[in-house]
Structures are given as C-alpha cells and as structure tokens.
Amino acid sequence: MTLTDNQARRQRHCRVLEQDLSRGASALADQALVEVARFARECPVPDTAALAAELTLLADELAGTRPGMVVIANGLAAWRQTLPALSSLPLEQARQRAGEQAEAVRQQRVAARRAVVANTLASLQPGTTLMTHSHSGAVEALFAACAETGLAVSAILTESRPGYEGHALAARLSALSIPVQLITDAQMALFVGQADRVVLGADTVLADGSVINKAGSALLALAAREAGVPVWVLADRFKTATQEAVDGCHEEKAADELGAPSLPGVRVRNCYFEVVPAALIHTRVDEHGAHWRFARKAKG
Amino acid sequence: MTLTDNQARRQRHCRVLEQDLSRGASALADQALVEVARFARECPVPDTAALAAELTLLADELAGTRPGMVVIANGLAAWRQTLPALSSLPLEQARQRAGEQAEAVRQQRVAARRAVVANTLASLQPGTTLMTHSHSGAVEALFAACAETGLAVSAILTESRPGYEGHALAARLSALSIPVQLITDAQMALFVGQADRVVLGADTVLADGSVINKAGSALLALAAREAGVPVWVLADRFKTATQEAVDGCHEEKAADELGAPSLPGVRVRNCYFEVVPAALIHTRVDEHGAHWRFARKAKG
Numbered sequence: 001m002t003l004t005d006n007q008a009r010r011q012r013h014c015r016v017l018e019q020d021l022s023r024g025a026s027a028l029a030d031q032a033l034v035e036v037a038r039f040a041r042e043c044p045v046p047d048t049a050a051l052a053a054e055l056t057l058l059a060d061e062l063a064g065t066r067p068g069m070v071v072i073a074n075g076l077a078a079w080r081q082t083l084p085a086l087s088s089l090p091l092e093q094a095r096q097r098a099g100e101q102a103e104a105v106r107q108q109r110v111a112a113r114r115a116v117v118a119n120t121l122a123s124l125q126p127g128t129t130l131m132t133h134s135h136s137g138a139v140e141a142l143f144a145a146c147a148e149t150g151l152a153v154s155a156i157l158t159e160s161r162p163g164y165e166g167h168a169l170a171a172r173l174s175a176l177s178i179p180v181q182l183i184t185d186a187q188m189a190l191f192v193g194q195a196d197r198v199v200l201g202a203d204t205v206l207a208d209g210s211v212i213n214k215a216g217s218a219l220l221a222l223a224a225r226e227a228g229v230p231v232w233v234l235a236d237r238f239k240t241a242t243q244e245a246v247d248g249c250h251e252e253k254a255a256d257e258l259g260a261p262s263l264p265g266v267r268v269r270n271c272y273f274e275v276v277p278a279a280l281i282h283t284r285v286d287e288h289g290a291h292w293r294f295a296r297k298a299k300g
Numbered sequence: 301m302t303l304t305d306n307q308a309r310r311q312r313h314c315r316v317l318e319q320d321l322s323r324g325a326s327a328l329a330d331q332a333l334v335e336v337a338r339f340a341r342e343c344p345v346p347d348t349a350a351l352a353a354e355l356t357l358l359a360d361e362l363a364g365t366r367p368g369m370v371v372i373a374n375g376l377a378a379w380r381q382t383l384p385a386l387s388s389l390p391l392e393q394a395r396q397r398a399g400e401q402a403e404a405v406r407q408q409r410v411a412a413r414r415a416v417v418a419n420t421l422a423s424l425q426p427g428t429t430l431m432t433h434s435h436s437g438a439v440e441a442l443f444a445a446c447a448e449t450g451l452a453v454s455a456i457l458t459e460s461r462p463g464y465e466g467h468a469l470a471a472r473l474s475a476l477s478i479p480v481q482l483i484t485d486a487q488m489a490l491f492v493g494q495a496d497r498v499v500l501g502a503d504t505v506l507a508d509g510s511v512i513n514k515a516g517s518a519l520l521a522l523a524a525r526e527a528g529v530p531v532w533v534l535a536d537r538f539k540t541a542t543q544e545a546v547d548g549c550h551e552e553k554a555a556d557e558l559g560a561p562s563l564p565g566v567r568v569r570n571c572y573f574e575v576v577p578a579a580l581i582h583t584r585v586d587e588h589g590a591h592w593r594f595a596r597k598a599k600g
Contacts, residue, residue: 177565180567183570
C-alpha cells in the first residue's frame with residue numbers, strides 16, 4: 001500500500017462531512033468521531049507509529065471540512081489528545097484503542113448535551129412559554145424532556161426563512177402535544193412579549209460569549225431585550241471557540257432558496273448565520289450549569 | 301325613491317372599499333373621495349337638505365369600512381367640513397359643489413404626499429443606501445423621485461412575509477435602475493448596518509408619535525437603533541390619528557397565507573400590522589418638513 005491510497009481513504013471520510021448539508025453541527029461532530037474510528041480499524045499501515053501519523057492527518061483534515069462548526073474540531077481535538085498514549089501498544093491493540101477513545105469522546109458529547117438539557121429543565125416552572133428561532137437540537141431535546149417529565153410548557157416558533165426549520169420543529173412539538181404558536185419571522189417583536197423566555201441553540205459560542213446562530217437569532221434577541229424577556233443559550237462546552245466575534249455574513253448559500261424573481265440589479269442575499277452579541281444573552285447553559293450573564297430589563 | 305334605495309346605494313359604495321384588500325391606505329382614501337363625489341351626483345333626493353343628510357351618512361359609513369386606515373376617515377372628515385356650506389345652494393349646484401370639494405380634498409392629499417417625498421429627497425446625499433420593509437407608496441415615490449432627479453441611491457429591501465411586498469418593490473426599483481439587495485426578514489439585523497437610513501411608510505401615525513405599519517417594522521427599527529442607523533417615517537398629516545398606541549396584533553389575516561402545515565395543537569398566527577414605538581423613530585417627515593424626534597445612537 002502507498003501513501004496515495006491512504007490519502008484517498010482520508011478524502012472519502014472527509015467527503016461524508018462535506019456533503020451532509022442537512023444535519024446540524026452536533027450530529028456532524030459525532031459523525032467525525034465515527035469516521036476516525038472506522039479509519040483506525042481499516043487504514044493500511046505497517047506499524048503503530050504510522051497509524052498515529054495517519055490518524056493525526058485525518059483529524060486535521062476532518063476538522064477543516066466545516067470551519068463554521070467549531071464543535072467538529074473540538075470533538076476531534078479531544079480525541080487527538082489520546083493519540084500519544086497509543087505509541088506503546090502493538091498495532092492491532094492501537095487500532096482498537098483509537099476507536100474506543102473516539103467512542104469515549106462521543107459519549108462525553110452525548111452526556112454534555114444531556115446535562116445542558118437537564119440544567120435548563122431544572123430552571124423551568126410549569127406554564128412557561130418558551131420562544132425560539134430555527135430548529136436547534138438542544139432546544140428540541142429540551143421540549144422532549146418537558147414532555148417526558150410532564151412539565152406543561154407552550155411554545156412560540158418562528159417559521160425561520162428560507163429553510164422553514166420552524167415547520168419541522170412545530171411538527172415535532174405537535175407530536176409531543178406541546179401547544180405551539182407558529183409565526184413569520186417578521187412577527188417576532190409582536191409575539192416575544194408573550195414569552196417567558198427565549199431559548200436558542202448555538203452553532204458556536206465565541207470567546208467573548210457571543211454566539212453564532214441562524215440568521216434572525218440576533219433580531220429575536222433584540223426584540224426580547226426590548227420586551228424584558230431573558231434570552232437563554234443552550235450550548236455545551238464542545239461548542240466553545242477561541243476566536244472573538246466577527247460581524248457580518250456567515251455561510252452565504254444559494255440565492256434561489258429565497259424564491260425571489262430574478263431581476264436586473266437585484267442581488268438576493270442568503271446569509272445563514274449571524275452573531276448574537278454577548279450583551280443580548282441573559283444566561284448560557286452548559287453541562288456544568290446555568291451561567292447568568294446579563295439581565296438588562298429581564299423579567300425572569 | 302325611498303330611503304331604502306339610498307341605503308342600498310351607500311352600501312354599494314362601501315363595498316368598493318371593503319373588498320379591495322390589495323391597495324394601500326392612501327389609495328383607498330382617494331377612492332373614498334371618488335365614491336362620495338359619485339354618490340353626490342347620482343343619489344335620488346328631493347332637496348339640498350336631504351342631499352347633505354345622505355352625504356353625511358355615507359361619509360360616516362365609508363369611514364367605518366377600514367377602521368385601521370385612519371387616512372380614509374381623515375380625508376372624509378376634511379370633506380365633511382365643507383358640507384354645511386352647501387345648504388344655501390340649489391340642489392343641482394349643491395351636487396356639483398360636493399363633488400368639487402371631494403376632488404379638492406383629494407388634490408390636497410396628492411399635494412401632501414408629493415411634499416413628503418420632496419422634503420425627504422431634500423435631505424438625501426448621493427450614494428445613500430436606504431433600507432425599508434414592506435412596500436410603502438411614499439417610499440416607492442421617494443425612490444422614483446431619486447431616479448427622476450438623478451440622485452444615485454441604493455436599496456436594501458426585505459422580502460416581507462407573507463405577502464412578499466418586497467418582491468414587488470424590488471421589481472419597481474429594478475425598472476428604475478436602482479441597485480437592490482433583497483433579503484429575508486430574518487436577515488434584517490445582519491444588513492441594517494450597511495444602510496445609512498431606514499425609511500418606512502405608515503398606515504397610521506398615533507397621537508404619541510408611534511406608527512402602525514406592516515409587521516416587521518418594529519423589528520427593523522430595533523435593529524436600526526442597535527446599529528446606529530436613523531429611522532425616518534414618511535407620512536403626511538392625513539395619516540395622523542387622535543388615538544394613543546395600542547400594542548398587540550392588528551388585522552390578523554388568514555393563517556393559510558403562511559403555507560405552514562396544518563398540525564394538531566399548532567396555531568398559525570398572521571398579524572399584518574404592529575406598532576413601531578415613537579422612541580425608535582428618529583424623524584417623521586410630513587408635508588411641512590422633516591421633524592427630528594429622537595437620535596439615540598443615530599449616525600446621520
């Protein structure tokens with residue numbers, strides 16, 4: 001076997017992440033750990049040192065596939081810390097240990113997400129109305145936990161143009177028998193005053209406490225502050241990035257998703273993500289608890 | 301002829317306004333004046349006193365057809381002030397004078413709207429980027445005036461769900477060769493920082509200076525304040541109401557306009573209008589000039 005063969009194998013693992021545009025950051029971070037475990041079992045190498053070198057290369061390459069999703073790189077970084085310990089093992093044991101360590105990190109991530117939901121659930125009173133934008137896995141899990149524990153809550157959901165993620169979340173909450181009001185994104189300011197709390201997921205939590213999330217999240221957070229409704233962000237520490245906030249358009253996608261007419265001189269813009277400034281976030285919940293940040297005008 | 305005949309005639313005039321859900325408040329206010337002039341010419345009455353009584357009844361009934369559009373009632377109120385002067389005239393002269401007075405009020409309204417546009421145009425520098433939400437007649441007229449006078453401006457337009465009024469305005473600006481960026485409503489906060497000014501029309505200006513306008517207008521005004529971009533409201537004095545602001549949902553329309561799936565426990569909300577608080581409005585322009593109100597964080 002040649003190095004070129006392994007390059008091609010690594011590229012196939014990377015393509016799994018590059019081509020999956022439907023799943024969220026957490027799901028793809030888990031998938032990356034599945035990919036490294038599989039590569040550890042199967043990649044043709046002569047000895048443990050060569051295995052460790054190949055695994056390091058793959059981890060770097062996978063981390064670069066979706067630069068906006070810091071959780072992928074963070075999961076892989078946690079796993080990479082376990083690679084030096086492989087050096088004392090025979091090749092076949094090293095292959096198995098690498099896979100076990102990837103699964104261990106994945107389990108840590110699952111536990112962290114469960115803890116985020118549990119920590120948020122502990123703060124909720126019966127009868128609470130929660131408002132959200134887009135379709136966060138953590139927020140969906142929170143609603144599921146409310147239903148499982150019999151905590152009566154209701155929801156205000158935005159449709160979340162252009163992907164209509166709010167329709168998918170509404171269907172999920174309908175199945176959970178949670179009452180929903182579903183609105184256009186334009187009606188956020190009209191309805192946020194009916195909510196007791198805004199709950200958002202996060203694609204990334206930046207070093208200054210600001211959050212990258214679906215476009216419209218900053219708008220909802222502004223309306224919430226004006227109405228005195230606290231904004232809670234649900235994000236485990238695997239989502240924390242070392243970089244500071246960068247304003248502007250994150251991940252601009254195809255213009256035709258908006259269904260607008262094509263007109264001379266009209267540029268259709270379709271930025272998927274934006275930064276929610278830290279000053280608009282009342283509480284961040286991670287796996288260690290709820291961290292109060294900021295409470296300007298907040299009513300609860 | 302019996303009173304019942306005139307009742308039926310008045311109802312037919314009212315239906316013209318009740319059934320026109322596509323045109324804006326200003327256009328319907330003009331239509332109301334056309335209707336009273338037509339009724340003045342044609343309604344069967346024995347003398348001038350009976351004519352004045354019938355016209356007063358019709359003005360009241362027309363004013364009640366679209367209670368959210370204060371400009372209809374205000375135009376009719378201006379016309380009603382001319383009715384007492386009819387009493388000294390023979391019937392046929394009174395019919396003609398009533399129609400002339402309705403046309404005079406309509407011309408006052410046209411002149412007021414032109415003055416609003418001229419007063420706004422006078423404040424614009426070449427190279428200005430204007431951002432708006434929905435499709436205001438006054439704002440469209442402002443863009444047309446820019447194009448006519450050769451003042452180079454560009455536009456950021458929201459699509460304005462669920463009616464997509466932003467698509468229609470984009471088509472109009474494309475025809476005027478004004479460069480446009482067209483965005484989802486959810487991207488307002490992302491793009492407002494690129495604007496030099498937000499310009500909004502108004503369905504009604506309330507007594508405290510707040511404005512009733514298409515849902516999403518308050519959201520844009522909040523994002524504008526956060527970004528230091530001043531919000532200008534273009535509204536002549538025919539749009540001023542004596543009532544104070546009332547929060548909440550104004551004119552909720554059919555839920556199926558949102559195209560959301562029908563799901564048990566999911567209530568789709570479709571409020572057309574909302575209140576933009578006076579504190580978020582930097583300048584109101586009426587036919588008498590630009591009235592500075594509030595400049596928190598405004599950059600120009």
